[in-house]
Amino acid sequence: MSAVLPAGPMAGAVEETTIAPAPDWWQSAVIYEVYPRSFADGDGDGVGDLAGLTARLPYIAALGVDGIWMTPFQPSPQVDQGYDVTDYCGVDPLFGTMEQFESLLAQAHALGLRILLDVVPNHCSSEHPLFRAALAASPGSPERGMFHFVQGRDGQTPPNNWQSVFGGRAWSRANPDSATDLDWYLHLFSAGQPDWNWRNPAVGDYFDGVLRFWFDKGVDGLRIDVAHALFKADGLPDSPSEGGVVDGLRSNPQVSDQEDVHEVYRRWRTIAEKYEPHRLLVGEVNLEPARAARYTRADEMQQAFAFAFVKLGWDPEAWAAVGNELEAARLEHGAAPTWALENHDIVRSVTRFGGGELGGVRARAALVALLGLPGAAYIYQGQELGLPEVEVPVEARVDPMWARGGVCRDGARVPLPWTENAALSHGFSLGEPAAEPWLPQPADWGSHAIELQEQDQDSALNLTKAALELRRQLWKNEVFTADDGGSWRVEAGNLLICKRNEHFLVAVAMGTEPVRLPAGTVLLTAAPLEQDGWLQPNNAAWVLR
């Protein structure tokens, strides 16, 4: 790794730029995703919690990120590890108490870290009191009107052919033993996650209250789960595509991306802007760039993850094509892309990019590239360590997607290794005696430990910190501005270039031979340059021109 800090070469560049308007904090932000179950376990029960996260906040602050997105810790039977909520305004005792959350929030703010929570508006838990009330009520009742209860076609067959994202059909009988109650309820995910009926205004009112509850507490923003699927096509028509909603909801206009959903985000943006500073809305909008960008129009969410980018392999043409598509969408709708390479649902980038040493080198290059792109970025816990996907033994798997016949997401969720020594699950548990972690750590997990990487100048962790520090400097010196856009191309030898503005470009060598870098000052590389002006395969550079 090499990082040239920006004093000299940037001075000239700064003189030539016009002064950009101060960006809203989220435009330049890098947010660190914490999956609380797997981050740090304060009470030694083998499941990460709020106490563990609070104790480890200084680690996150030292990375140099701007904030944390916490995946759900609200009361839940944990059928889908918290994405099945029974009380949107509470804290599950598994993770701690509301007082602990308030203390976490205060301590994070004192360290300069913003806190985003996950809100899950597409579905709740089948144990949610309103769903329990709906089950107990009769067909056609107002209670059932909060969800999608529909009579089956002939008492035996569900109302339509939709398949669950997790596998199997998207419908379950409300009352399988009843001869008179022939209703089925819709669940795009597991049977434990009934979908809310957003065509019922009472559902929208309910969620307004949820937003206000957390914003009043001082929470800085919300990540919106399955944000594009709240409204289903009127009449719930059959899906023309075989397999129903599978394929990340992308292929099915019956189920998702309905026009009505945008009204929800206009309403939420109005709520978010009643607070100072304005609260951030970031959407999980699993759609192609042109459609996803419509969720970030000026009066909707500020950010939507660039999902077309999240899943890319090591393919420069695909990166450039997606990059240019995202840029076209930005020009049309006005919001910069929100970059991520990993999250708790997808295979770790080290493994996606080839695994082993090669995958590790590429994942470092990809992260360096990501942090130089125009727009906000999200890093998933463990990505800064270069963690690979873990092959979790079949008997230890808990992911409901796996149980329903889909892929298994547990391999990206294994508790973090803090220490080389295996005691206390590699330091994951802070309390003694420590129970086995909820997902087993593999034998070599200690070799990725944070304590080792902190001591190693060339570690993935220190590279991430250097990139984040340099990124901050570039924003401060207005080499990076909120108006930047990405112009992507592939040069001979599979050199991927993203030109951010007149002064700055990101280059990634994605071929098999060294390639000549465009002229300029190299500010940062993912691995040391072997020859001036040349980038070795699988290395990335930030170039100031």
Ligand code: NOJ
């Ligand atoms: C997306 C979440 O990230 C994932 O973990 C969850 O299973 C589904 N939405 C359903 O809530």
